[in-house]
Amino acid sequence: MSDKTKKEIERIIGDYKYGFKTDTKPLRDTGRGLTEDIVREISAIKNEPEWMLEFRLKGYREFIKRPNPTWGPDLNKVNFEDITYYKKPSEKSERSWDDVPEEIKNTFDKLGIPEAEQKFLAGVGAQFESEVVYHSTLEELEKQGVVFLDTDTALKEYPELFKEYFSKVVPQNDNKYAALNSAVWSGGSFIYVPKGVHVEKPLQSYFRINSEQMGQFERTLIVVDEGASLHYVEGCTAPIYTTDSLHAATVEIYVRKGGHCRYTTIQNWAANIVNLVTKRALVEEDAHMEWVDGNIGSGINMKYPACILKGDRAKGTTISIAFAGKNMHQDTGAKMIHLGKDTTSSIVSKSMSAKGGKVNYRGLIHHAHSARGAKSNVECDTIILDKESTSDTLPYNIVKNNAAQIQHEASVSKVSEEQLFYLMSRGLSEEEATEMIIMGFIEPFAKELPMEYAVELNQLIKLEMEGSIG
Amino acid sequence: MATLKIEDLHAQAEGHEILKGVNLEIKGGETHAIMGPNGTGKSTLASVIMGHPRYRVTQGTITLDGEDVLSMSTDERARAGLFLAMQSPAEVPGVTNSDFIKSAMNARLPEENNISLFKFIREYDKAVAALKMREDLPHRYLNDGFSGGEKKRNEILQMRMLKPTVAILDEIDSGLDIDALKVVGENVTEMKSDDLGLLLITHYQRLLDYISADTVHVMMQGRIVKSGDTDLMKKIDEKGYDWIKEELGIEDERVVPEKDERILLEDCATKEAFEK
Numbered sequence: 001m002s003d004k005t006k007k008e009i010e011r012i013i014g015d016y017k018y019g020f021k022t023d024t025k026p027l028r029d030t031g032r033g034l035t036e037d038i039v040r041e042i043s044a045i046k047n048e049p050e051w052m053l054e055f056r057l058k059g060y061r062e063f064i065k066r067p068n069p070t071w072g073p074d075l076n077k078v079n080f081e082d083i084t085y086y087k088k089p090s091e092k093s094e095r096s097w098d099d100v101p102e103e104i105k106n107t108f109d110k111l112g113i114p115e116a117e118q119k120f121l122a123g124v125g126a127q128f129e130s131e132v133v134y135h136s137t138l139e140e141l142e143k144q145g146v147v148f149l150d151t152d153t154a155l156k157e158y159p160e161l162f163k164e165y166f167s168k169v170v171p172q173n174d175n176k177y178a179a180l181n182s183a184v185w186s187g188g189s190f191i192y193v194p195k196g197v198h199v200e201k202p203l204q205s206y207f208r209i210n211s212e213q214m215g216q217f218e219r220t221l222i223v224v225d226e227g228a229s230l231h232y233v234e235g236c237t238a239p240i241y242t243t244d245s246l247h248a249a250t251v252e253i254y255v256r257k258g259g260h261c262r263y264t265t266i267q268n269w270a271a272n273i274v275n276l277v278t279k280r281a282l283v284e285e286d287a288h289m290e291w292v293d294g295n296i297g298s299g300i301n302m303k304y305p306a307c308i309l310k311g312d313r314a315k316g317t318t319i320s321i322a323f324a325g326k327n328m329h330q331d332t333g334a335k336m337i338h339l340g341k342d343t344t345s346s347i348v349s350k351s352m353s354a355k356g357g358k359v360n361y362r363g364l365i366h367h368a369h370s371a372r373g374a375k376s377n378v379e380c381d382t383i384i385l386d387k388e389s390t391s392d393t394l395p396y397n398i399v400k401n402n403a404a405q406i407q408h409e410a411s412v413s414k415v416s417e418e419q420l421f422y423l424m425s426r427g428l429s430e431e432e433a434t435e436m437i438i439m440g441f442i443e444p445f446a447k448e449l450p451m452e453y454a455v456e457l458n459q460l461i462k463l464e465m466e467g468s469i470g
Numbered sequence: 471m472a473t474l475k476i477e478d479l480h481a482q483a484e485g486h487e488i489l490k491g492v493n494l495e496i497k498g499g500e501t502h503a504i505m506g507p508n509g510t511g512k513s514t515l516a517s518v519i520m521g522h523p524r525y526r527v528t529q530g531t532i533t534l535d536g537e538d539v540l541s542m543s544t545d546e547r548a549r550a551g552l553f554l555a556m557q558s559p560a561e562v563p564g565v566t567n568s569d570f571i572k573s574a575m576n577a578r579l580p581e582e583n584n585i586s587l588f589k590f591i592r593e594y595d596k597a598v599a600a601l602k603m604r605e606d607l608p609h610r611y612l613n614d615g616f617s618g619g620e621k622k623r624n625e626i627l628q629m630r631m632l633k634p635t636v637a638i639l640d641e642i643d644s645g646l647d648i649d650a651l652k653v654v655g656e657n658v659t660e661m662k663s664d665d666l667g668l669l670l671i672t673h674y675q676r677l678l679d680y681i682s683a684d685t686v687h688v689m690m691q692g693r694i695v696k697s698g699d700t701d702l703m704k705k706i707d708e709k710g711y712d713w714i715k716e717e718l719g720i721e722d723e724r725v726v727p728e729k730d731e732r733i734l735l736e737d738c739a740t741k742e743a744f745e746k
Binding site: 416417418419421422423424425426427428429430432433436437439440441442443444 | 520521522523524543544545547548549553554556559560561562563564565569570571573574577578611612628632
């Protein structure tokens with residue numbers, strides 16, 4: 001790499017310290033714990049229509065009623081009484097960074113968001129604690145009728161469109177944490193891409209948790225109308241604290257007939273974040289949904305992006321990486337529900353564990369009776385970097401018709417001695433050689449990312465791997 | 471002008487002694503060939519010189535210009551000027567040939583003094599053409615899905631780029647057709663200079679038609695049992711090795727045990743097991 005490229009990369013990444021925190025005074029804060037009154041209070045602060053309050057209360061009751069899942073990582077250590085469910089950092093979502101409160105703007109500056117926005121994004125949303133503090137879209141997109149707003153604003157400005165799609169793919173009673181999200185949701189992105197419109201550059205949202213024992217519950221709703229296309233990117237970080245914060249988001253996506261949606265996540269939560277996210281897309285005839293899902297951080301992560309392939313010939317793709325370092329438990333995977341005829345899906349999962357981390361793949365392929373001619377391909381590869389770290393692969397395949405195909409391939413390996421020897425015999429140190437093998441391992445994922453994110457991802461992995469060799 | 475000196479080298483793998491006192495000295499400008507039947511320890515010697523973790527040196531020394539090679543890690547040996555063109559180079563999916571070789575070249579340079587991208591590309595393209603490799607080589611993954619011949623040529627290409635002072639070519643001729651062997655021979659011959667010591671390891675005399683050697687050594691029972699010049703080469707070409715065995719009273723020349731290729735049940739689900 002030449003000095004110039006190196007400097008360029010340095011510049012993109014900047015000083016890599018996501019663990020910093022910002023001292024801010026919230027404008028509103030509902031205090032610790034969750035009650036029906038707090039749910040009402042959140043709705044009142046947001047000045048919401050009655051139906052939304054009812055929706056929240058239903059979600060709240062469902063959340064209280066349901067036990068934690070009995071499978072996967074132990075969630076009983078999450079103490080719901082200690083968490084603050086709503087914190088409002090600023091008066092409103094601004095369209096200019098100059099209007100965002102100084103210390104919050106500085107946070108996003110440090111994370112490189114305004115810079116990325118100028119360089120290669122078509123629109124940016126930035127959420128700090130519970131609310132979106134900044135939101136902006138290129139004018140040309142607005143002219144084409146593309147709506148990119150924070151979800152709260154969308155509820156006010158596009159009430160009918162909102163109501164038509166909201167909570168249709170992920171109902172309140174879907175699971176305990178989708179119920180919690182329904183009760184206390186705040187912020188997130190709302191995107192509508194009209195028929196035939198192709199959004200060339202990605203839209204990005206950035207989610208930042210700043211306080212200790214905070215809960216962030218954004219709710220994202222994306223509609224890609226017939227023949228339209230969109231690439232949406234989300235990033236997440238938080239400071240390092242000794243006690244846990246909770247992130248329970250819901251993402252609902254509709255890809256209408258012939259549409260294409262790619263949803264890229266680079267999640268780099270600190271190890272004290274418990275991340276429980278429900279992500280699901282409904283894919284119509286000839287449409288294509290792609291989840292590009294990078295899970296680097298978080299203490300516990302449970303996330304299984306799903307595609308419901310409803311229309312004939314609908315296509316679902318998930319390509320994911322999960323890295324579990326010290327004190328991390330990644331329980332991630334993908335779900336593909338085939339309903340339409342000749343629907344196809346592909347899952348490529350790359351997992352790594354190091355320094356005592358635990359990384360599991362948990363996935364579901366379901367071919368319904370109606371999904372004649374459906375085809376699925378699953379590939380799960382894992383590298384375990386040391387003796388302290390572990391990994392399990394838990395694939396579930398359900399086929400209910402006799403004209404469907406599933407292929408599943410899985411491998412678990414250590415960094416191979418022959419590969420290491422080969423690279424070292426050319427002068428690379430053990431650390432450089434290991435890094436190169438790992439980077440090669442995740443290359444099928446990294447090459448799906450825009451260049452800037454691929455560079456950042458490589459840096460993140462290197463950082464996580466530091467000291468895990470030798 | 472570098473000198474690689476091996477004295478009384480003993481090495482074992484999994485408790486089994488394979489090298490039993492090897493002595494060899496290679497100076498810059500010289501080309502040595504080690505010949506011998508299968509299983510006599512030739513490739514083990516190459517791996518031990520480069521520091522393969524499978525082998526343990528129990529006795530003897532290896533020095534490069536007086537520096538103790540055995541105390542160096544494999545990467546330090548490479549940076550000191552040693553190069554091993556391997557018999558079966560590893561495949562590394564996801565890592566492109568150009569990224570790999572660029573990193574290897576930079577590993578030899580001080581951190582602030584990386585090779586310029588322009589210079590690198592120019593040099594690399596030249597090497598790709600010289601070895602008659604596919605033009606998309608830089609973007610292909612390292613040895614991934616390469617034919618046997620492509621892998622061998624890629625080894626020589628790396629040697630060209632890394633400019634070692636002592637290079638060991640371990641059965642570079644195996645799996646090569648005549649045309650490829652010619653290309654490899656031309657490239658290696660072109661690289662010959664007073665600054666390069668060469669050690670060729672081969673079963674067959676035919677390699678030496680393409681890369682000429684000054685000295686030839688015959689290895690049996692984990693030792694060099696006979697050394698000579700072109701006359702010895704010719705004699706081996708005509709008569710094989712049996713006369714040497716007779717002359718030295720050797721019944722079984724082999725030291726390397728047959729590989730245990732059993733697959734354990736627990737390995738059955740892995741890709742590696744399928745590839746075996």
